Amino acid sequence: MNDKDTASIMKALTSMRSGIKTVRELDAALADLKKTTKMSGSELRNFYLSANDTAKQIGVTTQEIIEQAAAWSRLGFNTADAATKMAKYSSMFSAISHGMNLDSATDGLASVMKAFKIGLEDTDEVVDGIMSKINIVGKTQAIDNSDIVDFLTRSSGAMAEANNTLDDTIALGTAMVEITRDAAGAGQALNAVSMRVRGYDEETKEYIGGVEELSGKIAALTKTASTPEGISLFSDKAETEYKSTRQLLQDISEIYNQLTNENKTALLEALAGKSNGQAVAAVLNNFDTVTHSLESMSNSAGNAEAEMAVAMDSLDYKLNRVKETGTGIAQNLFGDEDIKSIIDILNSFMGVLDNVTEKFGLLGTIGLGAGLFSGLKNVGRDKMYSLICYLF
Secondary structure (H helix, E strand, O other), X not given: OOHXXXXXXXXXXXXXXXXXXXXXXXXXXXXXXXOOOOOOHHHHHHXXXXXXXXXXXXXXXXXXXXXXXXXXHHOOOOOXXXXXXXXXXXXXXXXXXOOOOHHHHHXXXXXXXXXXXXXXXXXXXXXXXXHHHHHHHHHHOOOOHHHHHHHHHHHHHHHHHOOOOHHHHHHHHHHHXXXXXXXXXXXXXXXXXXXXXXXXXXXXXXXXXXXXXXXXXXXXXXXXXXXXXXXXXXXOOOOOOEOOHHHHHHHXXXXXXXXXXXXXXXXXXXXXXXXXXXXXXXXXXXXXXXXXXXXXXXXXXXXXXXXXXXXXXXXXXXXXXXXXXXXXXXXXXXXXXXXXXXXXXXXXXXXXXXXXXHHHHHHOOOOHHHHHHHHHHHHHHHHHHHHXXXXX
16 A cells, blocks of 8 residues: 555545544534423434534534523423524624623523523524513624623513513613613612512512612602692502613603702612612713614614624625534534444454454464464454544
């Protein structure tokens, strides 16, 4: 065998090794999905093959699509349709959000979906119901998608309980972060004020009462010529329906500059406690941002998909498509079940060869010929073992 033939064989073995390695990684990711999914065997097989097409569409790896499906399956989205779509959407969200990894995209979407009941019945609602709203604000305000997800993850549950919509929460948090540049602090402040005005302790999350006292205090601190009775926590005269946090802060923002500095300080502490007053003041002094964000989100349908179209034109996206085409070829050439069958056959063969060489090894003391044959068998066994280790 000449050098050219040897090089060709080594190149072929290297390609096989790379393809088999890819399929092994995909199989490991699929094993994790199998633990929680409700997919049938045929659905899992179809998902395994279609994951490559999804990866090429979104600009991520096939392995990441499978891992995302497993993550969503653990969160309860364990049917074939739900897991497939949510794997696609969280990957898409990461792709259009600079600096946001897939885990953050998944955690952020899951938190918002469950808090505001968006996409739980129809996962397609996630695209324009959540992603487009976040993305348009992240692209038009002095904030990015990662910051928005940060404060949403910390505050969505409490804000939803306090009659706020997702739009309200994004708009208020954005107004805070534009001034404070602290997304985590904004999330903490939104959580605190939304709970305090409903009589809950923001740290223990236990009902502490005192709403009547707080309501009276806020009303007293917000009395002006235009609001002689002050601002109420409630939307009805019977005081049975709370205003949303956004509506309450909007009402206060309209008279905030008419208050004395002393009343402003006392009001901020009453609303948000000692440590969150600055963030609430940012909203009250910057409510135009809230209004602008709300207007943007009302017209945001299609924004996430438009942003994805831009991402698809990037060099990184196109290079990823080439790479994942190679992954698809490996899936076609080296089926995971086929590889398992081959390994089982090789294991059986190695077992037989091991038994044969062991017997000839025992006979090696009888004569030189038998000993030599045993040596050749051992060499053959070792070379076969080395080849298996190299490929797999």
